Each structure stands twice: as C-alpha cells, then as structure tokens.
Amino acid sequence: xxxxxxAESDCLTPGxxxxxxxxxxxxxxxxxxSLPPYGRWAGGHETAGGLxxxxxxxxxxxxVARNRARLLSLAGVRAAWLEQIHGDTVVRxxxxxxxxxxxxxxxxxxxxxxxxxxxxxxxxxxxxxDGDGRAVxxxxxxxxxxxxxxxxxxxRRVADLAHCEPSxxxxxxxxxxxxxxxxxxxxxxxxxxxxxxxxxxxxxAHAFVAREHVPGKxxxxxxxxxxxxxxxxxxxxxxxxxxxxxxxxxxxxSYRRDRVTGRMAALVWLAx
Numbered sequence: 001x002x003x004x005x006x007a008e009s010d011c012l013t014p015g016x017x018x019x020x021x022x023x024x025x026x027x028x029x030x031x032x033x034s035l036p037p038y039g040r041w042a043g044g045h046e047t048a049g050g051l052x053x054x055x056x057x058x059x060x061x062x063x064v065a066r067n068r069a070r071l072l073s074l075a076g077v078r079a080a081w082l083e084q085i086h087g088d089t090v091v092r093x094x095x096x097x098x099x100x101x102x103x104x105x106x107x108x109x110x111x112x113x114x115x116x117x118x119x120x121x122x123x124x125x126x127x128x129x130d131g132d133g134r135a136v137x138x139x140x141x142x143x144x145x146x147x148x149x150x151x152x153x154x155x156r157r158v159a160d161l162a163h164c165e166p167s168x169x170x171x172x173x174x175x176x177x178x179x180x181x182x183x184x185x186x187x188x189x190x191x192x193x194x195x196x197x198x199x200x201x202x203x204x205a206h207a208f209v210a211r212e213h214v215p216g217k218x219x220x221x222x223x224x225x226x227x228x229x230x231x232x233x234x235x236x237x238x239x240x241x242x243x244x245x246x247x248x249x250x251x252x253x254s255y256r257r258d259r260v261t262g263r264m265a266a267l268v269w270l271a272x
Contacts, residue, residue: 016237026265027264029050032049037261082096082118083103086144088145089103090137114269126138132164136269146222173223178247184219
C-alpha cells in the first residue's frame with residue numbers, strides 16, 4: 001500500500017478576502033509520519049501519522065524532516081524556519097538560511113516562493129498581508145511576545161514593505177490556547193495592564209477573568225489581547241481566533257495539555 005501524503009484538507013486556511021497571490025496554511029496534527037506521542041488523534045485514541053514539525057520536541061528527527069518535506073512539497077515553497085524565543089525580533093524571511101535558523105519570532109517578505117513560518121502548540125500564530133499581495137508576515141505571539149509588541153512590529157514591517165498604511169492590512173489569528181484553558185497568574189495580567197495604552201486599559205482588564213476560589217489566577221483571552229494590539233494600528237480586517245488547541249485534541253498539538261507533544265506550523269507566502 002502506498003503511503004499517504006499531506007493534503008490541503010489536513011490543514012486550515014484563512015478565510016480572508018485578499019489577492020490570489022497570498023497563500024497561507026496552518027497545519028494540524030494529521031498528514032505526517034510521526035508516532036505517538038507525536039501522532040495523530042482519531043477515533044478517540046492516538047495513532048501513527050502525526051505531522052510534528054518541531055525538531056526540538058524529542059521526536060525522531062528523521063520523521064520531523066519527512067514531515068517538513070511534506071509541508072514544503074504541498075506549499076511549493078521554501079520556508080524561513082526560526083528559532084523562536086518569545087521575543088520581539090522580526091527578520092526578512094528570504095535572508096533566513098536553512099542551515100542556520102535565526103533567533104526571532106516573526107518574519108516578513110516581499111519575495112515570492114519563500115514562506116514566513118512560525119511553529120506553535122498553544123501560542124497564537126498571527127498571519128499578516130496587504131490586500132494587494134505585495135508583502136506578507138507571520139508572528140509567533142505567546143503572551144510574552146504580545147506584551148513585547150511582536151504583533152505591532154510585524155504589522156508595521158509588512159505595511160512598510162507593501163507601501164501601505166498598517167490600518168489597511170489583513171490579519172488571521174490561528175489556533176491557540178483558548179480563553180477557558182489559558183490560566184495565568186497576577187504577574188501576566190499585571191504585565192499586560194502595565195503595557196496597555198490608557199484607552200485600552202479597560203478592555204485589557206476584561207481579557208482576564210478571575211478564577212473563582214483560586215486566588216491570584218485568571219483565565220486569559222489571548223485572541224482578545226492580540227486584537228487589541230492590532231487595533232493600535234487600526235487593523236480591523238481580522239479573521240480567525242476560533243480554534244482552541246487545548247480542547248481540540250483530535251486536531252491540534254498542545255504543550256499545556258500534553259507537555260510531550262509536537263508542533264504545528266502557520267505559514268504565509270506570495271505566489272508568482
């Protein structure tokens with residue numbers, strides 16, 4: 001029997017109304033060759049066939065390499081693989097070497113055939129583009145990156161490359177830990193409040209819901225916090241934000257849920 005291949009139906013695609021030059025995919029845990037605990041989930045149990053794309057997860061590197069090759073074959077691109085550090089550094093995707101990934105949490109490009117790519121397993125991937133398909137970008141937005149401004153920095157870089165105002169950009173919020181799964185302490189809430197603008201303070205506070213009978217703990221809405229940062233630049237064309245990685249075990253890897261697990265990828269690129 002021939003081995004299955006990764007199909008677009010194994011992935012999510014943004015529902016944004018932009019130029020046909022803009023292409024994007026978000027992988028799930030299906031369509032690869034990894035074995036449990038990096039496998040796919042079907043019929044209530046984990047099996048072989050996971051599309052783990054993370055090299056530093058403990059998975060067999062041969063399997064990860066095959067999974068990456070499947071993804072790039074499906075997309076028909078080369079990718080800027082980053083060494084993500086929960087920071088605010090943005091790089092040009094076409095300058096990232098396959099042999100020496102750079103320490104950064106976002107990339108942007110105007111070059112066709114090279115994908116801006118981030119890996120996630122609870123943190124939020126934010127994909128960005130201008131409507132005419134002149135520039136794209138991808139940001140890895142966990143809470144530390146959001147506080148540091150990674151989303152705004154990436155959006156400004158995409159707008160600069162596209163020679164447009166940031167407010168005209170389109171954004172897609174990929175699968176991430178949901179607002180009733182992301183428990184944080186007072187220090188996270190305080191960090192966001194301290195970094196918020198006066199006009200954002202109330203909405204930022206509302207993105208945190210105190211846990212009943214658990215002092216000092218809150219449920220945090222990562223999607224709402226990302227939307228607030230995009231709103232700083234006037235970005236209102238925002239889609240996505242409706243998948244929770246923790247609760248949807250069949251579809252997504254989740255570090256908070258499983259600890260030993262794989263990584264998904266969110267990528268955006270420009271076609272010729």
